[in-house]
Every structure is written in structure tokens, then in C-alpha cells.
Amino acid sequence: MPLMYALYYYENEKISFMEDERSYMLHGLGHLTNLFPNSVEDWQAEIWQDILKLHYGKITGKDIQEKYSNLYAISRLTVSTSNVLSRFKKLNEEKNWNEQINPFNFFLVGFQTIKENDKAVKPMAPFTKDYQKIVYEPFIDYETGEVKEGSQYFKPLSRTILEYVDHPEYKFDGDEVVLERKHIHADGLVYIGKEANNIDEQALDVKKAQEFVNKQEIMNNILNISQTEAEALGVSRSRFQGIKQRIRKNGDLNMNTPAVRRLLSFEIIQ
Structure with missing residues (x-):
């Protein structure tokens, strides 16, 4: 089954999802934190409404940009490796244990948009329930360990959504109704490792799946x-x-x- 789909009714130019079941899937955006923690309970439904409105020509890409102009793509991860914990060393200095960022605590990450000295800046910050707050406060660059600040280092949510809309479906042919499986011809074989123990670091784009x-x-x-x-x-x-x-x-x-x-x-x- 494709991992980007929505099951809905489109009647009288109105969009409504099937009731009593989760009839949409945002696999490619599921790693994001709730974009509207204080106002919208099911933020994925909100995004799918906008995606479908864009599909039917009821709104434009510019409308998406304006609606989400003050929001950024933020993800929540766990301090599960020593590599991640070491990046918070400076932040933990001269703090009591209960005030430090410790193993298995949550932390927040932004998605890199620019490079400095040929290295992508990868924002990471202590956990807070006000996820978008970290965009406007100092953060740690995972790549260098330096403290930086500025919204230009964070990927706008509107860009993330529009890229998601344009993301091709690799397993099936078609865009609507019943899709057909793609037929493939294998011309080679590459073995890779799932790297399950490093999944958090993969989100920071510092651990790639190993190829054999x-x-x-x-x-x-x-x-x-x-x-x-x-x-x-x-x-x-x-x-x-x-x-x-x-x-x-x-x-x-x-x-x-x-x-x-x-x-x-x-x-x-x-």
C-alpha cells in the first residue's frame, strides 16, 4: 500500500474524510511535531485538507505558503546515543543533574536549509512543549557543536508540505482512484543494513544506512x-x-x- 494516501468523499465541492477510521496517511510527514498544539488536535487532517484543496484548485501554492508562513518543520527525538548527548555538553556545564539534558530525554531538531563552510547546519535544542519556540532562540549545530541563532537555519513548513505534495509515488502508477502496481526489472542488487540502533542519528542525517x-x-x-x-x-x-x-x-x-x-x-x- 502506498504510504501517502487519503480516502475521502468529494461531493458538492466539499471534502470530507471517511468517518470512524483514520482514512489518511502522512507517512512522509509523520516525524513532525504537532503544528498547532493549542488549537488543532488532528493536524495531519488539517494538512490533508489543504493538500486536497490544492489538488482541486481551490487554493494555490501561494496560499499554502501564507497559511504556514510562521511555522517550521520541527521533529522530536530521544537522546539515545553518546554522540547526541555529547552535543549538549556545553549546555549541561555548571547545571545540576536534574537540570541537565540526560540520556533518553527528548530533544528537538530542525531540518537543515543552508550550509556554512561546506557543512550543513543541523539545529538541535532542548525539548519544550512550545515546539516552534526553538526557531527564535539559540540552538546547537549538531555538525560543529557551536551555538547559533536565526530562523534562516530552519526549514519552513510550507516548503516541506509543497515538497511532500510533489513527492513521486515509486510503488504504484496513477494519482487517483485505484492505483496499479508498478512493474520493475531488477538490474542489480545492493545489500544495506537497517541500522535500527542509529535511527535517531539518521534523522539528523549523520548516520546513513550501510551498503554492502x-x-x-x-x-x-x-x-x-x-x-x-x-x-x-x-x-x-x-x-x-x-x-x-x-x-x-x-x-x-x-x-x-x-x-x-x-x-x-x-x-x-x-
Whole structure:
């Protein structure tokens, strides 16, 4: 089942969700905190109403931007690793234990929008029930541990919603009514780890799922690429022959060079 869907009635230009059941799913936005904690109990229904109004042309993207102009994408996580806890070291200094941020406490994170010194700024702050408050107060940059301040470091909620609307459905064909499963042809296999123990750090974009590749198979495939095909990928004759020679002589290959990455793209488009 697709994870972005809504079951609703559209009659007399009015939108109403099916009763007695949760008939909509915001899988891609479920990580966000309640956007209207003091006024709207089911904020996901509120967003789906706006998404459907946008779909039927009752509102525009500009209307979405105006409605959510003062709100930002904020998520709540748990201090579940030493890496996360260490970022609060300065904040915990000279505080009593009961005032410190401790293991398994909640904390809040924003979603990076800009880079400084080629590093994405990743806002994190102590937990508060007034989630949007952290946008206007000093926060800790997960990447550097430095204290920063400014709403420009936080991703606007309107942008998050509009990106969500435009997010493609990879498993099914169609946009409305009954969708059909996509037919796929597997041209390769990559093993990855779920990294369940690092799920909080994945939300901060500091822990990626580990990939396990069959390096020997990749080297064999590169040896089978012709000179013409390699040059079409932007790999010069001398560079390509050098790569092949290292594979044959050393039985190894540096997978992270620009030339090798271009050769790997040949496998993908085959």
C-alpha cells in the first residue's frame, strides 16, 4: 500500500474524510511535531485538507505558503546515543543533574536549509512543549557543536508540505482512484543494513544506512566495459586502462574516484 494516501468523499465541492477510521496517511510527514498544539488536535487532517484543496484548485501554492508562513518543520527525538548527548555538553556545564539534558530525554531538531563552510547546519535544542519556540532562540549545530541563532537555519513548513505534495509515488502508477502496481526489472542488487540502533542519528542525517556491495562483481563488470563505452562516460583512454591494470594486478579498486564512479553509472543504465 502506498504510504501517502487519503480516502475521502468529494461531493458538492466539499471534502470530507471517511468517518470512524483514520482514512489518511502522512507517512512522509509523520516525524513532525504537532503544528498547532493549542488549537488543532488532528493536524495531519488539517494538512490533508489543504493538500486536497490544492489538488482541486481551490487554493494555490501561494496560499499554502501564507497559511504556514510562521511555522517550521520541527521533529522530536530521544537522546539515545553518546554522540547526541555529547552535543549538549556545553549546555549541561555548571547545571545540576536534574537540570541537565540526560540520556533518553527528548530533544528537538530542525531540518537543515543552508550550509556554512561546506557543512550543513543541523539545529538541535532542548525539548519544550512550545515546539516552534526553538526557531527564535539559540540552538546547537549538531555538525560543529557551536551555538547559533536565526530562523534562516530552519526549514519552513510550507516548503516541506509543497515538497511532500510533489513527492513521486515509486510503488504504484496513477494519482487517483485505484492505483496499479508498478512493474520493475531488477538490474542489480545492493545489500544495506537497517541500522535500527542509529535511527535517531539518521534523522539528523549523520548516520546513513550501510551498503554492502559485491566488489568482485563490480570489478569484473568494469573489465567488460569497452574503451568506446568508457570514453562515452567521460573516462579517458589512459585513465581507463590504468583502472583495468590495477584490477588485474592488485585485485582491488578504489570505488570513490570520479572515474570509477562514472564507470559504475554504466552498470546502472545497462
